[in-house]
Amino acid sequence: MISEKRKYLLGILYLTFGLIQIQAKPPIDSPRNDTLQYYSRDAFVQSRDSSFSQTYNPEYERLLDKADRAFRIGLLKRAKKFYNQAATINPNSAYIHYRLREIQNRIGNFNSFILYFNFDKPDLLIRSLTFFILFFVGSMLVILLFILFNRGRMEAIEQRKQILREQYQGLLVDYLFSADSANTIPVEIGKIATSSFNRKILIDQMIDLSINLTGSAKKKLRELFFALKLDKDSIKKAYSFKWHLKIKGFRELAFMDITDANEEIIKCLHRKNEIVRMEAQLALVRLNHDDSFGFLDHLEKPFTLWEQLTVYETIMFHKLPIPQFDRWLYSKNKTIVLFALRMIDVFKQREAYPTLFWLLVNEDAEIRNMTIHNIGNLKIKEALPHLKRLYKNEIYLNYLAIVQAIAKMPDESILNFLKLVIDKEEDVQLQIEAAIAINNMGSLGKLTLQKLMDSDYKNYQIIIKHVLDKRIN
Amino acid sequence: MNIVFEVIQFVVNHFIFLLTILLFTAYVLLAIVSAIALQRYLRKNSYVDYNSIILAPLTPSISIIAPAFNEEITIVDNIRALLSLYYNNFEVIVVNDGSKDSTFQKIMDAYHLEKVNYFFDYRIPCERIRGVYKSKNRSFKKLTVIDKINGGKSDALNAGINISKNQLICSIDVDSIMEPDALLKMVKPFMEETDRKVIGTGGVIRIANSCEIEGGQIKNIRLPKKFLPRVQVLEYTRAFLMSRMAWGKLNGLLIISGALGMFDKEIVIKCGGYSIATVGEDMELVVRMRRYMADQKIDYSLVYIPDPLVWTEVPSTLKVLGRQRNRWTRGTVETLVRHKNMLFNPKYGILGILSYPYWMLFEWLAPIIEFIGLVYFIVLAIFGQPNWSFFFLLLAFVYTFAISMSTWAVLFEEMTFHRYKQKREVFKLVIAGFLEPIFFHPLTVYWSIRGNIDYLRGIRSWGKMDREGFQTYKKPKK
Numbered sequence: 001m002i003s004e005k006r007k008y009l010l011g012i013l014y015l016t017f018g019l020i021q022i023q024a025k026p027p028i029d030s031p032r033n034d035t036l037q038y039y040s041r042d043a044f045v046q047s048r049d050s051s052f053s054q055t056y057n058p059e060y061e062r063l064l065d066k067a068d069r070a071f072r073i074g075l076l077k078r079a080k081k082f083y084n085q086a087a088t089i090n091p092n093s094a095y096i097h098y099r100l101r102e103i104q105n106r107i108g109n110f111n112s113f114i115l116y117f118n119f120d121k122p123d124l125l126i127r128s129l130t131f132f133i134l135f136f137v138g139s140m141l142v143i144l145l146f147i148l149f150n151r152g153r154m155e156a157i158e159q160r161k162q163i164l165r166e167q168y169q170g171l172l173v174d175y176l177f178s179a180d181s182a183n184t185i186p187v188e189i190g191k192i193a194t195s196s197f198n199r200k201i202l203i204d205q206m207i208d209l210s211i212n213l214t215g216s217a218k219k220k221l222r223e224l225f226f227a228l229k230l231d232k233d234s235i236k237k238a239y240s241f242k243w244h245l246k247i248k249g250f251r252e253l254a255f256m257d258i259t260d261a262n263e264e265i266i267k268c269l270h271r272k273n274e275i276v277r278m279e280a281q282l283a284l285v286r287l288n289h290d291d292s293f294g295f296l297d298h299l300e301k302p303f304t305l306w307e308q309l310t311v312y313e314t315i316m317f318h319k320l321p322i323p324q325f326d327r328w329l330y331s332k333n334k335t336i337v338l339f340a341l342r343m344i345d346v347f348k349q350r351e352a353y354p355t356l357f358w359l360l361v362n363e364d365a366e367i368r369n370m371t372i373h374n375i376g377n378l379k380i381k382e383a384l385p386h387l388k389r390l391y392k393n394e395i396y397l398n399y400l401a402i403v404q405a406i407a408k409m410p411d412e413s414i415l416n417f418l419k420l421v422i423d424k425e426e427d428v429q430l431q432i433e434a435a436i437a438i439n440n441m442g443s444l445g446k447l448t449l450q451k452l453m454d455s456d457y458k459n460y461q462i463i464i465k466h467v468l469d470k471r472i473n
Numbered sequence: 474m475n476i477v478f479e480v481i482q483f484v485v486n487h488f489i490f491l492l493t494i495l496l497f498t499a500y501v502l503l504a505i506v507s508a509i510a511l512q513r514y515l516r517k518n519s520y521v522d523y524n525s526i527i528l529a530p531l532t533p534s535i536s537i538i539a540p541a542f543n544e545e546i547t548i549v550d551n552i553r554a555l556l557s558l559y560y561n562n563f564e565v566i567v568v569n570d571g572s573k574d575s576t577f578q579k580i581m582d583a584y585h586l587e588k589v590n591y592f593f594d595y596r597i598p599c600e601r602i603r604g605v606y607k608s609k610n611r612s613f614k615k616l617t618v619i620d621k622i623n624g625g626k627s628d629a630l631n632a633g634i635n636i637s638k639n640q641l642i643c644s645i646d647v648d649s650i651m652e653p654d655a656l657l658k659m660v661k662p663f664m665e666e667t668d669r670k671v672i673g674t675g676g677v678i679r680i681a682n683s684c685e686i687e688g689g690q691i692k693n694i695r696l697p698k699k700f701l702p703r704v705q706v707l708e709y710t711r712a713f714l715m716s717r718m719a720w721g722k723l724n725g726l727l728i729i730s731g732a733l734g735m736f737d738k739e740i741v742i743k744c745g746g747y748s749i750a751t752v753g754e755d756m757e758l759v760v761r762m763r764r765y766m767a768d769q770k771i772d773y774s775l776v777y778i779p780d781p782l783v784w785t786e787v788p789s790t791l792k793v794l795g796r797q798r799n800r801w802t803r804g805t806v807e808t809l810v811r812h813k814n815m816l817f818n819p820k821y822g823i824l825g826i827l828s829y830p831y832w833m834l835f836e837w838l839a840p841i842i843e844f845i846g847l848v849y850f851i852v853l854a855i856f857g858q859p860n861w862s863f864f865f866l867l868l869a870f871v872y873t874f875a876i877s878m879s880t881w882a883v884l885f886e887e888m889t890f891h892r893y894k895q896k897r898e899v900f901k902l903v904i905a906g907f908l909e910p911i912f913f914h915p916l917t918v919y920w921s922i923r924g925n926i927d928y929l930r931g932i933r934s935w936g937k938m939d940r941e942g943f944q945t946y947k948k949p950k951k
Contacts, residue, residue, distance in 0.1 A: 120860055120862075120863070121860075121863055126866065129866055129867070129870045130866070132870060132873075132874070133866075133869050133870050133873045136870075136873035136874050136876070136877035137873050137877070139877055139880070139881075140873075140876060140877045140880040143880045143881065143883070143884045144880065144903065146884070147883065147884060147887050147899055148896070150887070151887075151896060151899075243516075244516045244519075247520055251520075274665070275517050275520070279520070301667075302667040302668065304664060304665045304666065304667060305531060305533075305663075305664040305665070305666070306661060306664040306665045308531065309526055309529050309531050309532070309664065310525075310526075312529065312531065313525045313526065313529060317525070335667075342531055346530055346531075427594075428592060428593065428594035429594075432592065462590070462592045463592050465590035465592070466590050466591060466592035468590075469589050469590045469591075471587070471589050471607040471609075472589050472590070472591060472607060
């Protein structure tokens with residue numbers, strides 16, 4: 001008799017691995033005891049002997065032994081096979097029939113398990129829980145094995161990539177810079193770049209190399225790209241349904257200056273996926289030779305600051321021709337107006353002033369704010385009276401922008417206005433900015449600040465000390 | 474009497490069972506959403522070259538605010554690490570929150586500080602600021618140090634916000650170690666903002682116990698040697714990669730860890746800054762900001778970045794860990810109670826309908842229910858009532874679920890950041906996952922119950938958080 005504690009422990013093992021079959025007698029007080037009777041093989045010897053020849057049959061015994069062994073360790077199908085074979089020798093054996101019934105039960109479902117443990121709960125619940133337990137254990141084992149093999153696989157791939165990179169780099173450098181390889185494609189490259197994996201590595205390597213190339217070397221690399229028909233790979237990627245492949249294709253085409261997929265790239269400007277959209281913009285900046293920034297005319301989706309920054313970086317990195325950005329100051333897309341304003345500021349396009357003037361009364365506060373900043377940064381003094389006039393009707397951030405803009409183009413005519421800001425405004429930041437603006441006015445400004453310092457109003461002294469402290473600003 | 478007992482038994486049995494199933498389903502669903510979001514994020518960011526924007530002129534300005542209280546051992550190195558972050562347009566504001574040791578003196582000496590005539594407004598109320606200091610050395614011009622009367626972490630952060638000159642604030646625990654490109658990654662969502670205003674970003678906190686550190690930067694990543702921090706690695710991985718990622722995706726994120734978070738300064742100020750009346754100031758601020766945006770009917774989002782952005786030392790003794798968990802529980806309860814009218818309030822969208830009830834049920838009440846269930850089971854066992862067979866079946870179900878989730882967490886880590894290079898470390902993590910439900914989880918339940926009791930008793934203290942300190946980097950022998 002197995003102890004209660006051990007029985008439950010075995011039960012958990014049974015659940016977990018589904019392999020161990022419990023061969024213990026069920027508790028005597030089990031309410032379902034009558035439904036599952038325990039039979040030892042010996043108990044059947046009598047019945048077997050009565051219906052079968054009294055003579056010893058070694059084959060029959062061997063089959064039964066095999067079947068019993070398989071049954072004990074849970075190899076139910078194997079056990080079934082041997083019992084069936086034994087049944088051909090002794091078709092009337094009650095023992096074999098009982099075992100076959102039991103196997104049927106255990107294979108088909110977990111009835112025996114449910115009955116054995118007397119869960120006293122709906123079968124569906126027990127089955128579900130058992131299923132999930134096995135699923136959790138199974139998934140855990142699969143994950144562990146996956147981690148183990150994936151590490152090995154990744155290491156192998158990385159190693160292979162490294163070898164190929166080194167090979168390709170050597171071959172490409174030889175091809176580009178050795179005099180005797182003027183127009184012939186290195187046979188080795190063609191040989192290695194047969195599989196798609198190798199071609200991917202080769203494309204990556206060529207793009208990495210192209211970043212640092214100019215002039216004839218870059219041209220030669222591009223020719224090699226075409227000669228190896230790698231352009232087909234890139235175009236195929238650009239037309240892919242998978243967005244991450246599409247992006248890769250756009251990048252490769254842009255780097256190699258291949259315009260064959262421009263139509264597809266233009267279509268992607270209106271995609272919902274912001275990453276595809278951004279990469280399409282970047283590709284077009286480089287591939288649309290007639291009008292690099294023409295895509296801005298048709299962009300309906302917001303042109304985020306991140307996208308603006310990447311376009312700016314592209315312009316700078318590839319030394320692209322810079323257009324007059326005031327062309328987009330009338331765009332209906334607010335984000336494009338903001339981009340144009342930023343670029344006007346960065347590239348100091350002072351000639352945009354007439355349009356900037358109109359933007360000071362734009363209904364959008366953010367556009368007005370950016371315009372005010374631009375006016376300050378471009379030091380357009382003609383706008384000072386407008387800024388002063390606008391001040392009283394603006395929102396807080398634009399007050400601040402106006403005072404900051406004034407500080408960048410000091411003009412004595414505005415001194416009284418700034419003194420008024422210090423005097424009337426309660427916001428510390430505004431007061432500080434106004435004091436900075438006065439300080440920037442040279443000797444008159446410094447004299448004015450000195451006078452304010454000497455006044456009785458305590459805050460003036462603190463504000464001006466702050467402004468004059470060069471360690472702070 | 475028997476009938477009453479049977480009714481109680483029926484209700485308790487079914488309620489706890491249903492809650493367990495609900496909890497497991499929520500975990501699985503969150504893990505699925507996280508996996509989808511993670512895959513997209515990783516693919517998307519594999520094309521991003523953060524280095525190209527380090528010096529770009531269009532990036533928003535950031536103020537890093539680092540409150541420091543009795544940090545004399547590590548403060549100098551930590552400030553140096555902050556000053557060397559990859560970003561163009563930022564300042565570092567270190568707030569000495571009335572340290573009782575030589576923290577302030579150490580900063581003064583190391584960075585040649587002198588008091589400046591800084592004029593500022595107490596836009597958010599905070600304890601008196603004794604002085605604002607800048608370095609005489611122009612190499613440290615990005616550094617500003619505030620010396621103030623002690624008022625706690627929230628108060629120090631508020632002081633930093635008052636001094637800050639920039640559009641975005643980034644709050645950080647000064648003893649944490651930021652990844653050099655953390656600012657670039659955190660600022661990106663603000664730059665990707667469209668019609669929805671981005672009000673904050675947060676990322677993955679990693680555990681630095683047993684890692685080797687040099688000059689305030691991680692040199693060698695190692696799995697913690699001790700069991701407690703190692704289990705917390707699993708816990709953090711599950712929380713950050715399998716749960717918060719999903720909440721971020723669903724725009725239902727209720728917390729950005731206090732160890733590192735970036736926020737729109739104006740929104741923080743409009744919301745009144747960090748609350749000094751709670752020990753869970755990080756969660757409370759996020760909830761308040763979200764409420765504010767919803768009340769103002771402004772479309773907004775709070776973005777979660779699944780990149781490891783900051784490394785921190787977690788408690789390695791039961792005593793300190795207990796204090797931390799106790800505080801976390803009190804912080805959660807305080808925040809949930811303070812914002813109780815958000816519960817099932819459709820005005821707050823997914824926050825009121827999903828996030829808040831989830832946190833209430835599974836973060837606050839689940840340990841209490843678990844505890845009640847345990848007590849109930851013990852009573853049943855004493856009176857000889859339990860259905861042992863079913864009990865063991867359920868136990869096996871719960872246990873295998875727990876270890877399976879931990880294994881999934883290890884897989885998430887493996888497929889995303891792959892920070893533990895040795896196979897041995899991965900298997901040690903898995904083994905920790907096997908032991909966690911037996912040795913660690915009951916303790917977390919206990920600490921949570923203690924936290925609830927302390928909350929009811931009105932205890933509001935942080936509790937002393939002793940640290941062992943990081944391991945210094947040993948240069949490999951040639």
